[in-house]
Amino acid sequence: MRQPTRSCFRFVESLGINYGQVGNNLPPPDKVLVLLESLRVTKTRIYDTNPDILTAFAGSSIEIIVTVENDMLGTLMDQQQALQWVTSRIKPYVPATKITGIAVGNEVFTGDDMTLVDNLVPAMVSIQRALNQLGLQQYIQVSTPSSLAVLANSYPPSEGAFTPKLTTIMTQLLQFLSATKSPFWINAYPYFAYKDSPDKISIDYALFNPNSGMIDPRTNLHYDNMLYAQVDAVIFAMARLGYGGIEVRVSETGWPSKGDPNEVGATPQNAAIYNRNLLKRQLSGEGTPLRPRMRLEIYLFALFNEDMKPGPTSERNYGLYQPDGSMAYNVGLTALSTSTTPSTSTPKSTPLSSITLTSMATKVSIN
Helix, strand or coil: CCCCCCCCCCCCCCEEEECCCCCCCCCCHHHHHHHHHHCCCCEEECCCCCHHHHHHCCCCCCEEEEEECHHHHHHHCCHHHHHHHHHHHCHHHCCCCEEEEEEECCCHHHCCCHHHHHHHHHHHHHHHHHHHHCCCCCCCEEECEEEHHHEEECCCHHHCEECHHHHHHHHHHHHHHHHHCCCEEEECCHHHHHHHCCCCCCHHHHHCCCCCCEECCCCCCEECCHHHHHHHHHHHHHHHCCCCCCCEEEEEECCCCCCCCCCCCCCHHHHHHHHHHHHHHHHHCCCCCCCCCCCCCEEECCCECCCCCCCCHHHHCCCCECCCCCECCCCCCCCCCCCCCCCCCCCCCCCHHHCCCCCCCCCCCCC
16 A cells, blocks of 8 residues: 655655656556655656556546657548547546656657648647547646647747747647637746857856846746746747737656766756755746746656667666666755755765655655
C-alpha cells in the first residue's frame, strides 16, 4: 500500500513532470507512481498511450497528458479511425485515470515533413469530434506541443512572430485552440539559446539567477529570465494572428546535467540551479510579465535519464533521477531555500531506497 509522503513541491498545481520511457532500465509504472506521489507532483505527461501506465495510475490524483505519435497523424485524420483510437486508447481508462490532455504529435512543425504538418489540424479535429461523440470532451483538452522553432523572431518578446511559411497552418491551429478553449503548448529550453551563444547570453538570465535582465523597449516590461521572455514572445506571435487570448503552457523545459564537449553549460550544477529556481517560481504561483496574474503551467523535462534516446549526450541526461531511483543531482527536493550558487563538486547520487529525504515523511524505494 502506498504511504502518504511530503515534499517541498507542496502540491504545486501548475507544475508537472514529463515521464519519458526511451530507456531499457526504467522502473515499472507502479513504482514511478510512488515516486511522483512522494514528490507531491499532480501532473505528468507521457509520450504515448502506454496501457500499463494508464492502468497503474488509475485511482491516483495525478493528471496525465497522453500523446499521439507523429506517425499516427495521417491515420487519425479519418474520423472513424480517430473514433476507434479514442474508444480503445482513452475511453477504457477514464475517469479512473485522470487523462486531462491529448498531445497530438510532438514538435510537428520543427521538421521538413510538410505532409505531417498538413495532417496535424485535421487529426486534432477528428480526435476532438471523437471525444465529443463519446462524452469525454469535458475532461480532456486537445493540443500539440511545438518547439520555439515556430517563431521567426522572439527578441524582444513584443516582436514575437511565427515563421511566415507557417502562417496558414498556425492560423488554423489557433482557430481550433480558441474554439475548444485549449492551451498552446510550447517546448521552451533556455539552455539551447545559451549553448548556441554563451558569449552573448547571460548564464544567470538563462538560469533564473539574480541578474539585471532586460526591458522590452515596446512594452517597458522587465524580464529577469529567458523562459518568461520566450513564453511572452509566443503570446505576442499569437496576437499578431488575431488570437491574443489563448493560454500558453510550457509543455517541456529543463536543463541537461551532462553533455558533449561542445554542449556548453550542461553540468549537474547548472541543471540543479535551473530546476530549483524554476520550482521556487512555481511555488510563488507567478505568471509572466505580460500575464502576471495568470499562473504559468510548466512541465519539467524529465523525470528520468533515458539511456536509449538518440542524439548528443545531453539528450540522455535531462532527468531529475537515474533509472535506479537515485537523484541525478539535488534539485532542491530537500530544501528549496538552498543557495543558487554553483558548487565546485558534483553532487553524489544516493539511491532512494537507502535514504529518507528531509522533505519526505517516509522512504521511497523504486527498486
